[in-house]
Amino acid sequence: MATPVSSTHPSRFGILPQLVVIPAGVILMTLAAKAQIPFWPVPMTLHTMAVMGFALFLGPRLAVSIFLAYLAAGAAGLPVFSGTPERGIGLAYMMGPTAGYLLGFLLASALVGHWAAGRKFLGRFGAMLAGLALVYACGAAWLSLLVPADKILSVGVWPFVPGDLLKIAILAVASLALPRRADVRR
Template identity: 60%
Template sequence: MTSLTRPHTGPTTLWRPLALTLAGAALITLGAKLQIPFWPVPMTLHTLAVMLIAAALGPRLGMAAMATYLAAGAMGLPVFSGSPARGVGLAYMAGPTGGYLLGYLVAAGLTGWLALGRGWIGRGLAMLAGLATVYAAGLLWLSAFIPASGLVAAGLAPFIAGDLLKIALATLLLSGWARLRGRGA
């Protein structure tokens, strides 16, 4: 194999995935911290960030970004929604929202995989599948903290409208980005 046919394995191929992973984790943190007044509860952009990153970067980098975000939180960095300036680490992750956090990790891989090579409808459906994964894991975990009779009212109903809105926005953003890239912009 000559140097012209050998795959490039220089520094660029090593730094690009690392930079995308760290940028993704930073975007997830920013999304978790931004609160928008919404009814019945304030809305963060956490779901938007996770689904957008997973659908845009694919399963490997999407999961890597989410895992990096979770690792930062586990180390006590204040990355989680509502966490104080000095993070709470593993205690926060073991609390009522821990299942949702784990669900986001699985959803990042699933969404990224299902969105590969798809058009805007396929990417939107991939994000809906990811959101269903988040809710399944989150509600299962939350059931250890609250009675089953209050599970949907506490862990799904207040958030579903906002999350569906964020999925629609992420789908539109990705569609717009794809159009811009197709025009050479």
């Protein structure tokens, strides 16, 4: 028996919507990465919100496709990443201090998309918490090559936790608009 799929699932209608959704997702991901919102203890971007939102609302296949296209645009030297050009562009940026977080976002796109599908509010929130933990784990692991061990959490995790928790809480509340039976695991 076929798994019920939300009527908003792009692959249900064929390849054409995906040809629009993926580039639009890359543009939104870029805007989210570049947005600087004053917050304590550090200013936040909307990068995490975009990653989790795509996974939650579009499912793992499209979320991963969007993030892979985003990474490809960045590797080609397009200015899609957060920060300024002085921090580097292209592969130089991708291999810098944020490399682990970029990998974590890619993996979280798949994990959150799968784990949140068909779940209610708490399941979706839990899936995003697990995805966030994965992002932090990958980011901290990469930072361990660049930062003294006693500084990893204080520079690479703790400053971002309040903002990231706020972003996934907003997404979890927004997901209440999804039909309970929506399943976008494809």
